[in-house]
Amino acid sequence: MKARAIFLFGRMGFVLLAMWSAIGLHAATNPVVSFGFRGTSGETVEVGEPLMIGVELRTAPGAKERLMLAPAQGAWTDAVNVELVSTANRGNSVRAVLLGRADSPRATLDATRRAGGGWLISEAAMKSVAPGDYELRVKLRVDSGDGWRGEVSAPSRKVKVVASKSNSVQRTLALAGEAMVADRLERAAQMLDEFLKTNPKEPRVWVLRATVAERAGNVGAALWFANQVVSSTGPVKGPPPLELVELRLRLRTQLEQPENAAAASPPAWSWPPRELVEATLAEAKKALPVEKVAPVAPSARPADPNPQSAKPATPATPARSAQAAASITAMATKPGAQTVGVLVAASELSEAKILSEPLGQWASAATAGSRYSNGVGYSPAQATGAPNVPKGSDNSNAWCHSGDSKEIEWLELAFATPVRATEVRVRQTLNPGVIIKLEAIEPDGTSHVWWEGRDAAGLANSPGAITWFAVRASQPEYLVARVRITLDLRLRVGWKQIDAVQLVGEP
Numbered sequence: 001m002k003a004r005a006i007f008l009f010g011r012m013g014f015v016l017l018a019m020w021s022a023i024g025l026h027a028a029t030n031p032v033v034s035f036g037f038r039g040t041s042g043e044t045v046e047v048g049e050p051l052m053i054g055v056e057l058r059t060a061p062g063a064k065e066r067l068m069l070a071p072a073q074g075a076w077t078d079a080v081n082v083e084l085v086s087t088a089n090r091g092n093s094v095r096a097v098l099l100g101r102a103d104s105p106r107a108t109l110d111a112t113r114r115a116g117g118g119w120l121i122s123e124a125a126m127k128s129v130a131p132g133d134y135e136l137r138v139k140l141r142v143d144s145g146d147g148w149r150g151e152v153s154a155p156s157r158k159v160k161v162v163a164s165k166s167n168s169v170q171r172t173l174a175l176a177g178e179a180m181v182a183d184r185l186e187r188a189a190q191m192l193d194e195f196l197k198t199n200p201k202e203p204r205v206w207v208l209r210a211t212v213a214e215r216a217g218n219v220g221a222a223l224w225f226a227n228q229v230v231s232s233t234g235p236v237k238g239p240p241p242l243e244l245v246e247l248r249l250r251l252r253t254q255l256e257q258p259e260n261a262a263a264a265s266p267p268a269w270s271w272p273p274r275e276l277v278e279a280t281l282a283e284a285k286k287a288l289p290v291e292k293v294a295p296v297a298p299s300a301r302p303a304d305p306n307p308q309s310a311k312p313a314t315p316a317t318p319a320r321s322a323q324a325a326a327s328i329t330a331m332a333t334k335p336g337a338q339t340v341g342v343l344v345a346a347s348e349l350s351e352a353k354i355l356s357e358p359l360g361q362w363a364s365a366a367t368a369g370s371r372y373s374n375g376v377g378y379s380p381a382q383a384t385g386a387p388n389v390p391k392g393s394d395n396s397n398a399w400c401h402s403g404d405s406k407e408i409e410w411l412e413l414a415f416a417t418p419v420r421a422t423e424v425r426v427r428q429t430l431n432p433g434v435i436i437k438l439e440a441i442e443p444d445g446t447s448h449v450w451w452e453g454r455d456a457a458g459l460a461n462s463p464g465a466i467t468w469f470a471v472r473a474s475q476p477e478y479l480v481a482r483v484r485i486t487l488d489l490r491l492r493v494g495w496k497q498i499d500a501v502q503l504v505g506e507p
Helices: 003-011 123-127 169-181 185-198 203-215 219-231 242-255 274-287 322-326 351-355 456-460
Strands: 021-023 032-037 044-046 051-058 067-069 080-086 093-095 107-109 115-121 132-142 150-162 341-343 360-362 365-368 408-430 435-441 447-452 467-473 480-488 497-506
Touching: 032 132, 032 150, 044 169, 051 080, 051 107, 051 132, 051 169, 080 115, 107 115, 115 169, 123 169, 169 185, 169 203, 185 203, 185 274, 203 219, 203 242, 219 242, 219 365, 219 408, 274 408, 341 447, 360 408, 408 435, 435 467, 447 467, 480 497
Parallel strands: 044 150
Antiparallel strands: 021 150, 032 051, 051 115, 067 107, 080 093, 080 132, 132 150, 341 467, 360 497, 365 408, 408 467, 408 480, 408 497, 435 447, 435 480
8 A cells, every 4th residue: 555545544543453253264374354443433423524444454363374365356455345334224335445556466464464555435425325323344355366265354343324513523634634645635734724713622633734734845834733732722631642742753853854944835725824823822822821920040950061160150140230231232233234123122022912912923843053852841842832931940841952052052943924024032931141143034045134242131131030032123025934043152151941932024
């Protein structure tokens, strides 16, 4: 089978049944037929909902024989029959069709080799099925050929077909899955986007939409969709879904490859629509109540990566005096020929206003010169999405550089929708004030230096004070897709952490 069909079925949550019955030769020499399917709830499907079935053939546990499936006519997949049969009217049935085609007309089964694939009862076929009780049956039958001959079946599974419910979660997932199998990714994206606009708290839909974006080659958008599982649905109770963990790890691995840092031009439909972005920003505002937090000393961390003296200042160092701040060249900016922005005064940076900014969007993907650890915590991806560090302190939900990085460091962030930006806002949650340059990057990679200098106001703040750094510029003619932040780690003692970055502008 084609790898794509197998991958989709793995992600759609099939549970294979290791049960079988056999007719024909000796039981020990017969293949084992296993199958699984996905319904709306348990073993219930809706009229018009595509039904996807995964079938696997293997030898019996402990069997030493090697079985060859080599029908005299056609491929081994032609010997597999998958059908949905009414229990009330045995003549009322509908057959599933094979997804793709077999890589080879023959299949060899032994202790290390299995055969399998996906079958589909399409939306059109399921529309002809009346509500009622059914059985799903899977059978392998080979009458002639060079290899194994006989008939073997898996036990039937009871399926209840119910009347269609408009806009149900499972129906949306099934229809989008069918579109993906047929390589109609744009159609799948449209269905999932429409559902999420009015039903943003369904994690399975966000995960599938992320998978669609990934298949379209838009890794940044895929990570944005994956991030919404928590941002839009709230904290996941218990361990996160395995498919979400695997998806995010896969996406982050791709983002951290240099060749993937600047993706080629993905299709426009792979990005989240503007209405969906605005809806998630509104939800983020509700989910993060704003509170005034007193400066908090950072928690214990490994030895400081860039001490300034043999006896570095303790984490509880008080805020610098006015004279000390002035000695750092207050608000000093060293504009170059292309520098177009200015620092925004702290008095204008109200967190409540930032979180409710109608034209703002949070980063959807990130890369960095280094990271504190190889795990999820402190990774560049922690700087994506809405703020989730409640107070200024050491927190693994923020990006942190590695201990080997002692001088110049960088963090680059991508945004789901390129805009004609007017402002960039950076939420620093530990040891603020070390940003020395901010660049706005067009979709084609062209970089514009918006600001370069020293942030004296940020340096004057306590190490544990949440500090917003923002640069404002006149609305450019070009679109901004990414932002690159450069930090000088030598400007103050301790680890530096960034929680979130917001880009403000209109498409």
